[in-house]
Amino acid sequence: MSKLPRFHSKSSVLFVGLLVMGLEVGPVAAVEETDFRFDTTDDLYHVCATTSKDPNHVVSQVACNAFIEAAVQYHDAVTSRKGLKRLICYPQGATISDGRAAFVAWSEANRANAKRMGEMPVVGLVRALAKAYPCE
Incomplete structure (x- = not known):
């Protein structure tokens, strides 16, 4: 099975650099500082749905x-163990961008x-990816 390709290391370096520099993520229309706590699926949605017009777009997308x-x-590591059922069966060539769009x-x-938007963000993400990439 293929893995979703990792995002470019330049992006992770930029993100870590911004965190180290103490970049403050202030409230804006689409994303707020509290969204970066990832307490709920709604928080993850606000972070993932930013547009290029949002001043926090780069940090949000990373x-x-x-x-x-x-x-x-x-998910891949846990389900690769014998006997564990996959919840997400994405096709070869699927990307992180595809997953974000889904x-x-x-x-x-x-x-x-x-209720759904208030769940832990990993639960909402898995629900979304399982719907987009169901296992037969």
Whole structure:
């Protein structure tokens, strides 16, 4: 099985550099500092759905990509053990960007569902990716 490609190391270096420099992520229309705590699926949605017009777009996209990559790597590592069922069966060639788009679309379709959007973000992400890439 293929893995979702990792995001470029330049992005992770930029993200770590911004964190080390103490970049403050202030409130803006799409994303707020509290969203970066990733307490809920709604928080992850706000971070992943930023547009290039958002002043925090680069940091948000790197954080979103890192969250998705970590969750998928964990899923792959855990399910590769004998007897554990895969929840996400993405096709070869799927990318982090594909996963982000699937998550954002799922979140937008579920915005009115307070229970789903209030779940831990990894739960919402897995729900979204399992819907986009179901296992047979």
